[in-house]
Amino acid sequence: MSDRRRRVAITGIGLVTPVGTGVVETWQSLVDARSGVAPITLFDASGFPVRIAAEVKGDAYLNLTGHRRVTKAAGRAHLFALAAAEEAMRDAGIRPEPAHAHRWGCAVGTGMVSVPYDELEALQREATRDGELDTDLLLDSWIGSDPIAFCRSQAAQGVSLLAQRYGIEGYTTSVHTACASGGQAVGTGLKLIRRGDCDWVLAGGFDSMISPLGLSGFCLLNAVSDDNDSPQQASRPFDATRNGFVLGEGAGFLVLEEWETALKRGATIYSELAGEGNSLSSYRITDSHPSGDGPIQAMQQALECARLRPDEVDYLNAHGTSTPMNDRSEAAAAHVVFGDHVANVAVSSTKSTMGHLIAAAGAVEAAVCALALHHRTIPINANLNQRDPECDLNFVCGQAIKRDLHVAMSNSLGFGGSNSCLVFRRAEDDHR
Structure with a gap:
């Protein structure tokens, strides 16, 4: 019996982030370590202890959101999703047609959508x-x-708007697991194609919690940085002086496609989505266990799913929120999973410039991994000036580095204990 599996290609990417509208602008900002953190402008935050966030700048994304028939039922975060999805579709050069709309799926990570x-x-x-x-x-x-x-206040509104806009008739689902949502949605897309339920999946995540309600909740949890006077340095994952994450917003979407189908039509393949893993940490609502127990399971599952060894991983896009407990837990997990190879794994958290995009984070960071493999470039972990000795990893600092990358991994570790891990392989590498 053949051991050959359906492979999954990433053929389209779309991004709306605090550091850029579109893939080109976002990627260049990450490579140059340009921060998207600044004083909050979306509302009057003068009465809050935290007055900074990573907002999406301007309204250029509105050029991609589509017809008013769809957007009238969309909130701010939904508009991010519509714009990022459209860029991904255009980038892939394919979209659902009536003859094969039932072979298209849609998996969307969504945050705490509510009445504005x-x-x-x-x-x-x-x-x-x-x-x-x-x-x-x-x-x-x-x-x-x-x-x-x-309708705008419903958690399923994002996937509904996308399915309506593109005429997707196959498997659709909305994932709501806090910071792991986007990663788990992308992982769901992998499973749908691999088991033959779909040939194409529009997968990603979106979120915007930069509001009085969203900010007040994170302030009460003491989870966000209050470095109001130095916003661009406020998000500093793995730094000994870190004091919380910076709240961000945005969306990231990928077009996932069955490998042979992508090859036949001559599509550009950014990378292979090779593996995914998930676990649940039953420890605390806001923290992973200091041992890294939950993340360890997710990372090991993802490698097993990808049929890869730990010593084959070149780059880890860390969850790296800039909170004291979670950064240490993730570092501990990396040491267990990679063992002696950990010193050879380049590590960076792109939340250091983009902030934490909550439900969108895992999808945007999946795109970052695909782009890193495609461009053979690793973005830096910004603002890492005084390393936490309990986070002893091979961080990329100072400037982005060029490297002959073959395998990348992305972690998304959510509030409530949900852990998602994705593994990517370079498109040119022939694995069966």
Whole structure:
């Protein structure tokens, strides 16, 4: 019996991030270590202990979001998703046609989508009488009686908008596992193609929690950096002086395609998506176990899925949030998984410039790994000036490095204990 498996090619990439709209601008910013962290402009944050974030700049992404028929039911984060997905489709040079729409799937990592804060404020004004909420006024308000506003608040709205826009008729799912969401969505796409359910999958993640509600929650958890006077240095993964992550927003989408199908049509293949692993850490809501137990399982599963040895990995795009506990846990996991080879694995966390994109992070960082293999270049771990001795890894500092890369790995370790790991192989390497 043949041991040959369906391979998965990455043939399209689309990005909307705090350091650029589009793949070209985002990648160049990462290589140059240009930070996207700055004072918050989306709302008045003067009353918060944290007044910085990594916002998507400008509105150039709106040029890719599509017809008003779709976008009227989209919030800010949904618009990021629509724009990144469209760039990925155009980049791949293929999109669903009626004859094969049932062979297309869609897997989307999504965050805590809710009614936008400005709409909540308007609702409070319109539905308050004599200082108290009036249910009659609530039902009569434009928001309370608007079905489109209700739809925008649903967790499945992102995948629904994408499936509607592209006419996708195959397997669709929405993944909501906090910071692991985007990575698990991409991993789901791998499984769908490998087991023959789909030939193409639009996979990725999107999020925007830069709002009074989102920021207040992370402030209460003491999870975000309050270095308001030096925003570009606030996110410093693995640095001994780190004091929390920087909240970001954005979207990343990949077109995943069955390998032989991609070859037949002459598609550009950025890399092979070779393996994925998942585990659940039953330790704390916000922290991984100091031993790295959960991440270890996910990383080992991903390598086994890819049929690769630990000593074949060249680059680790670390989860690296810049929180004291999680950075140490991930470093401990890397030592266990890679053993003596750990000194040869180049490591960087691109959250050092982009901030933490929460549900979008794993998908954007999957794209970074594919681009690193494609360009044979590793982005740096910015702001690493005083290394934490408990995070003894081979960090890429100072400037991006050129290297003959063959295998890359990406970790996404989420609040609630969800751990996702993806493994990528260089497209030119012939593995069967």
